Amino acid sequence: MVGSSDLMPSWFEKFAKISAEIWRQLLLGMKNPGKGLTLDHLQALVEHRNPFAKTQFADVQLDIIIDWQDFYRKTFGGFCDYSNVRIPEKPEGEWRLLIIEDLSLEQLYAKCKELFPCWRWTNDDLDKKVTWNERNAKDGVRAIWVKDVQEADENLKNLSADDIQEKGVKTETLAERLIHELKFFNETGNHLDIKNVTLCAGSRRSDGLVPRVVFDGDRMDVDWYRSDGASGGLRSREVVS
Template identity: 50%
Template sequence: MKESRTNTDWVSDAPTPAQLKEFFAQMERGKITKERLQAFLRGGVEISDMLRDWEKFYLETFGIKVDLSGLNVPPHKKGFDRLIVVILGITPQKIYDKCKDLFPCWKWTDKSLDEIVTSDRTAKDGTYAVWFKDVVEADEKLKNLSANDLKKKEISGITLEERLLYELKLFQETEEHLDISSWTLCAGSRCDDGYAPDVYWNCGKLKVNWYHSGHRYAHLRSRQAVS
């Protein structure tokens, strides 16, 4: 049985040089909130604080009041410091529509994403949490690996829902965006034709596109999930 971490435990692993660089860059731009600075200074973030932050996010962003105090959060893994919480009933199209309310967006299809995208993890049956690396660009270590390659290697990739929520959460915190130079391959999701969605920021807008699940490129990289 997988050991779970309670929401009173702490994430206290030392930040990586890349994370420190990004943190101080955001401080210089005035994008670090008082809460994030306090968490950094005390050497860790209490998971219960993270969950309360997500409660605030869903209320302010979607108008949805949720209680996450009893949520079972997966054990923290060193280097994976960004917690994403996907609440019951939230779908890729709902998240995309909210993104579109806040900043320019484009997607490759006129159809609802809910109709054509399926994911390895969904909140259809209940709220869940998952960890990712807290970095702007998709994982350099996963470059030149297709969605099919990742599946063969049993590397769990980010879903479209998780990637769009990550975008919204970062924008709420910093008014900035993910994947300025890279494209996140949402290897945990598939379109109805078997292709894998990808998400990136380009020409002043968030773009949701797709790639063949066997294609691999240096700029097309997934984000590993810890769940």
């Protein structure tokens, strides 16, 4: 407890300077992940833990996080802070980290159409058509791992969306697949699924049909398929979240 002798102008002046510096460091950390402070640092401090102990965030290559921050800023505008995003443990093998913002399907499709030719099966609002998603970012930015491959997962061919659900495999939603497309195009100038089709088994239309995405010739197509349908060229993309 602070004694009366401590409640002097010098104490308040020192407190004000410390508070101002904390705010400055927080803003720095938001703009430049890895520099300054984060809310996790402050949370650790009030819990009497070392705020600079190695964390899960520190285990992930910082340049990947910064790259995603720059991608969203340049592609959609606005300021992004991923310093507090929970990063799932990376599986063994070649996996790619996707940072998922709370963007509507209409926003994502419109951005794709702005950057390259696109077609979709319906002119109706995609967000009203797709009524179920295995995951979303409405409660905050999410991070997921997906296979770092151009074509949808070979090991998930000949499996319908119903099969995928029965096996309990997590797979990309339509929103995640569109973000994956945008990021892949941003990095390479190429497109996902030029030979096969991604079955977005993590999403459903209100009538139970499943979205699917393919780059067919010179355009990206978004259409639908029945949940019990399967083929060798129709494949989901596994997700670790």
